[in-house]
Amino acid sequence: xxxxxxxxxxxxxxxxxxxxxxxxxxxxxxxxxxxxxxxxxxxxxxxxxxxxxxxxxxxxxxxxxxxxxxxxxxxxxxxxxxxxxxxxxxxxxxxxxxxxxxxxxxxxxxxxxxxxxxxxxxxxxxxxxxxxxxxxxxxxxxxxxxxxxxxxxxxxxxxxxxxxxxxxxxxxxxxxxxxxxxxxxxxxxxxxxxxxxxxxxxxxxxxxxxxxxxxxxxxxxxxxxxxxxxxxxxxxxxxxxxxxxxxxxxxxxxxxxxxxxxxxxxxxxxxxxxxxxxxxxxxxxxxxxxx
Numbered sequence: 001x002x003x004x005x006x007x008x009x010x011x012x013x014x015x016x017x018x019x020x021x022x023x024x025x026x027x028x029x030x031x032x033x034x035x036x037x038x039x040x041x042x043x044x045x046x047x048x049x050x051x052x053x054x055x056x057x058x059x060x061x062x063x064x065x066x067x068x069x070x071x072x073x074x075x076x077x078x079x080x081x082x083x084x085x086x087x088x089x090x091x092x093x094x095x096x097x098x099x100x101x102x103x104x105x106x107x108x109x110x111x112x113x114x115x116x117x118x119x120x121x122x123x124x125x126x127x128x129x130x131x132x133x134x135x136x137x138x139x140x141x142x143x144x145x146x147x148x149x150x151x152x153x154x155x156x157x158x159x160x161x162x163x164x165x166x167x168x169x170x171x172x173x174x175x176x177x178x179x180x181x182x183x184x185x186x187x188x189x190x191x192x193x194x195x196x197x198x199x200x201x202x203x204x205x206x207x208x209x210x211x212x213x214x215x216x217x218x219x220x221x222x223x224x225x226x227x228x229x230x231x232x233x234x235x236x237x238x239x240x241x242x243x244x245x246x247x248x249x250x251x252x253x254x255x256x257x258x259x260x261x262x263x264x265x266x267x268x269x270x271x272x273x274x275x276x277x278x279x280x281x282x283x284x285x286x287x288x289x290x291x
Contacts, residue, residue: 001049002030002031002046002047002048002049002052003046003047003048003049004045004046005043005045005046005047007036007038007039007041007043008041008043008167008168008169008227008237009036009039009041009233009236009237009240010036010038010039010041012036012037012038012039014036014037014038015034015035015036015037015045016034016035016036016037017032017033017034018032018033018034018035018042019032020202020205020206021033021042021193021202023210023213024198024201024202024205024213024216024217025217025224026213026217026218027044027224030046031044031046031047031048032044032045032046033045033228039233040233041228041233042192042193042227042228042229042230042233043226043227043228044225044226044227044228047226050142050143050166053122053143053164053166054122054142054143056224057122057123057124057125057126058123058124058125063123063125063126069129070102070256071101071102071104071105071106072105073256074102074105074256075105075108075109076254077252077254077255077256078105078106078108078109078110079109079113080252080253081106081109081186081188081252081285082109082110082113082115084247084285084287085156085158085184085186085287086113088184088246088247088287088289089155089156089182089183089184091155092113092114092115092116092155093115093116093154093155093156093180094115094116094118094153094154094155094156095107095110095115095116095117095118095154095155095156095157095158096118096119096120096149096154096156096157096158096178097110097117097118097119097120097136097157097158097159098119098120098144098146098157098158098159098161098171098175099119099120099121099122099126099144099159099160099161099164100119100121100123100126100127100129100130100136100138101126101160101161104119104126104129104130104134104136104138105134106158106160107119107130107134107136107158108134108136110158111136115156117136117137118136118137118138118139119136119137119138119139120138120139120140120141120144120145120146120149121138121139121140121141121144122140122141122142122143122144122164123140124140127139127140143165143166144161144164144165144171145174146171146174146175146178147174149174149178150177150178152178153178153179153180153183154178154179154180154183155179155180155182155183155184156179156183156184156185156186157175157178157179157183157184157185157186158186158187159175159185159186159187159188160187160188160189162187162189162227162229163189163190163192163225163226163227163228163229164225164226164227165226165227166226168227168237169237169240169241172185172237172238172241172243173241173242176241176242176243176290179290181290182289183289183290184246184287184288184289185238185243185286185287185288185289186285186286186287186288187234187284187285187286187288188252188283188284188285188286189227189229189234189283189284190225190228190229190282190283190284191229191230191231191250191280191281191282191283191284192225192228192229193228194230194231194280195250195272195275195280195281195282195283196271196272196274196275196278196280196281197268197271197272197275197282199280200271201216204216229284230284231248231250231279231284234248234284234286235248235286238286238288239291242290242291243288243289243290243291244288244289244290244291245286245287245288246287246288246289247285247286247287248279248284248285248286248287249276249281249284249285250275250276250279250280250281250282250283250284250285251272251273251275251276251277251281251282251283252281252283252285253273255272255282255283257282257283258272258282258283
């Protein structure tokens with residue numbers, strides 16, 4: 001059964017339901033998106049237990065048929081991402097990937113650029129794909145727990161899945177412990193509900209009525225996250241866990257997950273670019289250093 005959890009940012013249990021946001025993602029009861037009554041952080045509450053999450057990541061066809069292969073055509077985008085990290089740390093070294101989103105192709109690019117790469121992954125499907133198809137050293141870790149790596153040191157840590165972890169404070173504390181003194185942390189999370197395109201979607205629903213929800217709803221698994229960050233809340237969490245934010249952006253040109261298809265591509269692209277000018281692009285990419 002889903003469990004109730006406190007706010008991951010401030011620990012408050014004063015959760016205020018956000019029914020429009022819950023319905024926009026087509027989430028089903030008892031899961032619901034809530035806003036912390038103290039700090040405003042958005043999170044899933046109640047949410048699945050760790051056991052339920054393990055079953056989803058181990059059996060859902062989204063991870064087997066889609067995520068594990070689609071990254072093969074996105075190498076140019078991943079090269080651009082690594083180039084942004086390398087502007088802050090030109091020296092290659094040891095890189096830890098937390099999660100093998102898109103089958104580990106982002107990590108394959110890092111390896112091709114001279115990094116020594118290894119990874120941890122919660123989904124055995126994605127871990128097996130990265131190992132057998134790409135030859136990346138990947139260990140399956142329950143809920144991306146990094147405690148088995150204690151004592152190791154990495155020059156960079158890269159993650160695209162902080163929005164999925166059970167406790168982001170614990171995960172970031174583990175990352176800080178594993179980073180070399182001059183190491184860098186690179187994160188990407190969705191800018192969900194705060195982005196300009198999501199603000200416009202919610203405005204359309206308010207104006208057009210409940211029938212408009214169907215225009216925007218997608219695969220539930222694609223939209224399923226346990227945490228919903230904004231630039232403010234992500235920065236606050238990083239600073240609380242001993243990091244200094246070096247760079248933050250919310251629009252990544254030609255991001256494959258946010259381009260849209262068909263006529264949506266021509267509308268969504270300019271909206272995302274405009275949103276990026278005011279920190280309301282579709283995703284948040286952060287580069288941070290140990291403080």
